[in-house]
Amino acid sequence: xxxxxxxxxxxxxxxxxxxxxxxxxxxxxxxxxxxxxxxxxxxxxxxxxxxxxxxxxxxxxxxxxxxxxxxxxxxxxxxxxxxxxxxxxxxxxxxxxxxxxxxxxxxxxxxxxxxxxxxxxxxxxxxxxxxxxxxxxxxxxxxxxxxxxxxxxxxxxxxxxxxxxxxxxxxxxxxxxxxxxxxxxxxxxxxxxxxxxxxxxxxxxxxxxxxxxxxxxxxxxxxxxxx
Numbered sequence: 001x002x003x004x005x006x007x008x009x010x011x012x013x014x015x016x017x018x019x020x021x022x023x024x025x026x027x028x029x030x031x032x033x034x035x036x037x038x039x040x041x042x043x044x045x046x047x048x049x050x051x052x053x054x055x056x057x058x059x060x061x062x063x064x065x066x067x068x069x070x071x072x073x074x075x076x077x078x079x080x081x082x083x084x085x086x087x088x089x090x091x092x093x094x095x096x097x098x099x100x101x102x103x104x105x106x107x108x109x110x111x112x113x114x115x116x117x118x119x120x121x122x123x124x125x126x127x128x129x130x131x132x133x134x135x136x137x138x139x140x141x142x143x144x145x146x147x148x149x150x151x152x153x154x155x156x157x158x159x160x161x162x163x164x165x166x167x168x169x170x171x172x173x174x175x176x177x178x179x180x181x182x183x184x185x186x187x188x189x190x191x192x193x194x195x196x197x198x199x200x201x202x203x204x205x206x207x208x209x210x211x212x213x214x215x216x217x218x219x220x221x222x223x224x225x226x227x
Contacts, residue, residue: 045093055093108149111126153186153219156193
């Protein structure tokens with residue numbers, strides 16, 4: 001089952017997944033910023049499948065920008081989806097995950113380890129989600145649920161294009177120049193593709209990855225220089 005706010009996007013994605021895999025794909029249009037959205041998603045899951053083996057929390061729309069121009073509402077919105085959404089989904093679905101001896105993967109981000117004054121909300125949210133993931137993994141040792149976090153570097157998605165636009169505006173340059181500058185300063189050969197991140201998720205939740213637990217996996221082409 002896939003969950004997002006826009007029903008049209010969900011139906012398109014579900015059709016593509018079903019076409020490639022031959023599997024039934026349930027959808028739920030819900031805003032995971034709100035507790036009511038969590039309840040809707042959990043209810044739809046129980047109705048459609050009655051069990052849960054894998055939970056992937058992969059949502060976030062934290063805004064970049066000048067720290068002095070971002071009020072509390074922007075910060076609260078940043079935490080609402082990516083942090084509280086993952087927290088609430090994990091809490092609500094934990095009994096099903098424990099029953100299935102399942103797995104959780106939280107998609108965090110490289111800014112958890114590389115603070116940036118123009119992306120302070122995202123960095124703070126990612127750091128909080130990483131800490132939460134490690135603590136949840138400790139609970140997973142008790143209930144036999146695997147938990148890991150993934151920190152992608154830049155990935156060539158629509159979301160990255162939005163971030164690139166914001167960075168270009170703050171730097172006062174064009175977006176393509178910003179793209180070239182970002183690649184050059186990152187020190188990597190290229191940015192990641194979505195399927196590469198998805199492949200890592202698939203391995204971590206597979207039987208072969210079962211002994212990888214409580215970790216923060218970086219997938220950024222070698223961009224992160226810290227240990």
